[in-house]
Amino acid sequence: MQPSKDVSIKPITVAITGASGAPYTLRLLQCLVEAGKPIYVMISKAAQVVFATETDIKLPGTPDKMQAKLTEMFNAKPDQIQVFGREQWFAPVASGSGRNGPMVVCPCSTGTLSAIATGASNNLIERAADVAIKEQRKLILVPRETPFSPIHLENMLKLANLGVTIMPAAPGFYHNPQSIEDLVDFVVARILTHLEIDQDIMPLWGE
Structure with missing residues (x-):
């Protein structure tokens, strides 16, 4: 008989879509790995193009190779990061009966935002968000667009x-940032706080 899994440890789903903001994603993944959290990752084709544009990282095209790449990049434990393809319908995130925790779409394109708002579920990212809503699990969207149109706002x-939770990638400046990394950390720290994960990359207000 196989030992049972600790069902109290629920993976955090990170979906990456085609808006600008690859540095936010990379820092979030790094922090989640360092916090020891199991992570489900999904990435759209458009997001892979953005990654190649905004970073020097070229992500492989298949889920298994991408999983190996991210595991190596962040020095994660074996299978701590699991990557799923856009039509991998038997992934845990595709059903409310899966072992799922909170979900973050970072960055969230306005196209993905629209699809989630209408319940389109045309790919695994959209379906996973639909599941999070219907199961009343925490779902955080990090849109990066400017200006927002009335359609986006609606x-x-x-x-x-x-x-x-709608959390635009809009860093503040009251912490006196000295680098781009400081601005990235501002947004990622807010995400971690809403995931109820202790973080030390940004001082809490008043401390």
Whole structure:
């Protein structure tokens, strides 16, 4: 008889879509790995193009090779990071009966935002977000667009009214940032706080 898994440890799902903001994703993944969290990762084709544009990282095209690449990059434990393809419908995130925790879409393109708001579920990222909403699990969307159109704002309001956390990648400056990394950390720290993960990359207000 195989030992049972600790069902109290629920993986955090990180979906990466085609908006600008690869540095946010990389820092978030690094922090989650260092916190010892199991991570499910999904990445859209558009996001792979953005990664190649904004970083010197070229992600492989298949889930297994991408999983090996991310595991090596972040010095993660074996299988701590699991990558799923866009039509991998038997992935845990595709069903409410899967062993799933909170989900973050970082960055979240306005196209993905629209698809989630309408329940499109045309790929695994959209379906996973749909599952998070119907199961009333925490879902955090990190849109990166400017300016927002009325369509974008209406979609955000609709999702916010459903309990989704809308967290635009809009760093503050009151912490006196000295580098781009400081600005990235501001946004990632807010994500970690909403995931209820202790972080020390950004001082809490008043401390």
